[in-house]
Amino acid sequence: MPQLEFVTVDVFTKTRFTGNPLAIVKVPADRDVSTEQCLEITREFSLSETLFLHEQQTGNDGVPEWRVRIFIAAPAEIPFAGHPTIGAACYALSTLAKGAQKGRLICNAGPIGIQYTDGVARAAIPHNYHRHSEHAFKPEEVYGSHEVMIRACGKAKAIDIVSPVKGMNFIAIELPDLEALALENNALGPQPKPRLDEEWDEGFSGSLLYVITNASTCNDDGVVKLRTRMIEGAFEDPATGSASCGVCALLAMKLKLGRTTKFELTQGVEMGRKSDIGVLLTLNESMDAVERIELSGSAVKVMEGRLEYEL
Incomplete structure (x- = not known):
């Protein structure tokens, strides 16, 4: 054999x-x-x-x-x-x-x-970053599967649907604080399926929940720090590099802190498998498209x- x-x-x-x-x-x-x-x-x-x-x-x-x-x-x-x-x-x-x-x-x-x-x-990382925009994704569609969030956390600060490459799709949900992130322990279950843009409607979809932990968005070292969780149905992932690349591309385009932004993400804490993920993201000269994504870790x-x- x-x-x-x-x-x-x-x-x-x-x-x-x-x-x-x-x-x-x-x-x-x-x-x-x-x-x-x-x-x-x-x-x-x-x-x-x-x-x-x-x-x-x-x-x-x-x-x-x-x-x-x-x-x-x-x-x-x-x-x-x-x-x-x-x-x-x-x-x-x-x-x-x-x-x-x-x-x-x-x-x-x-x-x-x-x-x-x-x-x-x-x-x-090979990338083809895309932020989906053809269909609105209402907060109620997320909260329908996260009842604990409705009762205890109020509305998410932002909801976006992003793809770091075609075939990998994530509902990026910004939560107000780490307490809201921790409450997701009681909310695992059926997850919303995003309505993707027509030419991108394929592959895996999951929900990435994140909190920007820097009080002023970016610390003295020029690093944006995030705590994250990636949930798909009843499954939670301790570390998701593709989702990390997607949300960092989203934030680099939103925050526009410079052409190159360094991100440090911590994931898996709530499930006892702490993961440290690094992303170095570079935008083009006009800062309206992703030029390079470097993922790092041990x-x-x-x-x-x-x-x-x-x-």
Whole structure:
């Protein structure tokens, strides 16, 4: 029976059993693992995401590169996700490439340049940021699934629907304070499905709840700090890099603090899996479009082994 080696890592943390767990399944060059087999393996791990990492190649520029496929627990394949990207970057560069400082991941959303120094991975994220505007999304549609918020929190400060890339969609809900964010513990359940713009109506949708924790929006170091939670149905994610990229693009366009804005996001606190996510976002010269998104974070290995699967 064929076998594949795997590791699990906790991502957006340096402490085991915090952050967001990720399974990385290594696929040898001479092995063809079908989509259906990937789906079955993803179901078995039952983590929020499982990444299939194909054997290392060398790019035309001489840097190591890896073809990757990312699957969510639904299960389904998705074009891009943040915590698998950072987890794979940390593992591939620190372990497989024997300490190389830069490389490349080739995912369905496009090539991702990665760097790894001092235990932190940085990834130039493929992006096609879009703020949905064809359909109004009323507060009542959100509160219908968050009754605790209605009773205790009043109205959200802002509600937007954003996509960092096509196929990844998030209702971005700004809450007034951390107390409102914590009350969401009692409000997990059916989530609203956003009405997306016609040409963008596909893929995954979730709700990202956030609080800007800087009293004056931006501290002395020029960093915007957020506390976040990502909820989809009865599922809560400890760390969501793609949603983080989406909400930071939204805020960079709204706040216009400068062409480049640094964000530090803390997620997963309420579920006991604190995650630290970094986003460096650059707008174009006219500050009306996203030019570059860099996602950063750490990862620590937790388990390794072999899995068996049917041909």
